[in-house]
Amino acid sequence: MRPGQTKRPPSAIRYCDRRDAVRTACLAITQLVIATQSLVYAQSPAPPITDVAFTPDGNAIVAVSQSGLQIYRWPSLDLQRTVLDLRGTLEVDAPNLHCVAFSSDGSHVAIGGGEPSQSGSVEIFPWPLSSEAQTREAKFSRSQRLTGHDDSVRAIVWLGPTSIASASLDRTIIRWDLAGEPHRQQTLRGHSRSIHALAAFDVTSKSNPQASTSVSKTVRTGLISGGDDRSIRVWELMPEAGSSPLRRTLHQHTAAINDLATRANGNGLPMVASASADRSIRFWQPTIGRMVRYVRLPAVPLVVAWLDDKHLVAGCDDGQVRLIDTVNVQVIETLPVLEGWVYSLAVSAKQDNDPRTSIVVGGSGGQLRSLDFTIPGKLAR
Secondary structure: OOOOOOOOHHHHHHHHHHHHHHHHHHHHHHHHHHHHHHHHHHOOOOOOOEEEOOOOOOOEEEEEEEOEEEEEEEEOOOEEEEEOOOOOOOOOOOOOOEEEEEOOOOEEEEEEEEEEEOOOEEEEEEOOHHHHHOOOOOOOOOEEEEEOOOEEEEEEEEEEEEEEEEEEEEOOOEEEEEOOOOOEEEEEEOOOOEEEEEEEEEEOOOOOOOHHHHOOOOOOOEEEEEEEEOOEEEEOOOOOOOOOOOEEEOOOOOOOOOEEEEOOOOOOOOOOOEOOOEEEEEEEEOOOEEEEEEEEEOOOEEEEEEEEEEEEEEEEEEOOOEEEEOOOOEEEEEEEOOOOOEEEEEOOOOOOOOOOEEEEEEEEOEEEEEEEEEOOOOOOO
């Protein structure tokens, strides 16, 4: 000990040693927590792709998820850019995106989502991007934002160039007029639980025996909706909002309705397919409230789409896509596609007399796959 230095008592030395040890231990624990959080973040899978759609020109795919709206080249499925990026590429109000749909003229794209148990919205964007907006840094201007739901929007369908309908977990359907003020034109109520699926059909079909000649020149659009209350509701919308548009309620399903799809260009009455958690797909003529037939699957169908007037594809919770003959109500082919659930699929437009059809499938972990096949025939990846 140097001259003049006071000897530290043994108790003080032990106290300092204990304090240093505690500091060292706390630092080690903090570093371990940070390292663990980084590891979990790095290993966390991408969010599921909840909806997909082909762009109007057929050269790209748009996909929505909690990552935003992303554009993929078709058919390579290379990521072209993230248009709606919550980290700053574009400010978007809905933190969770669930559905996407292009207008019939291809001039706009609608995106639905929201904040669970708080709010739901539909955002309308012009399409395609302008020439100066092709860079990743460019802003993508939103033309309109439709608010009014109290929970996330799960399904949207265009009713015309300036009319759209949205279905929400808040148990309501809102009909919007994009050209008028206010935009919110009508609220449809009837479901007792969350709504997950929405589809439109033409009420004034020439083969509809209930279509009155006195209103044959009036635009009459039908809506069909389904959700957790296991019921399918059929609505008839007139140009002006009037009395209750609910026409009938269908109760054949024994579990939640996951998806609805309208057959395009079919002969006879409009036909709608419903996919349910009861593992069945049922085929309806909504204008007369008749269930025509059904098929039961070995897995839960989460999403369905028509290929033509006789064939349908279903994406299921076992990661497989099934091709279904809707006339003989049997599964023609089953193909494993994804690991996990198939949440979304879209069918590409095909040329006349071309037997080959392509679809894109989105699901768990941000997986995106394409399928090419011939109808009827064996699916090929």
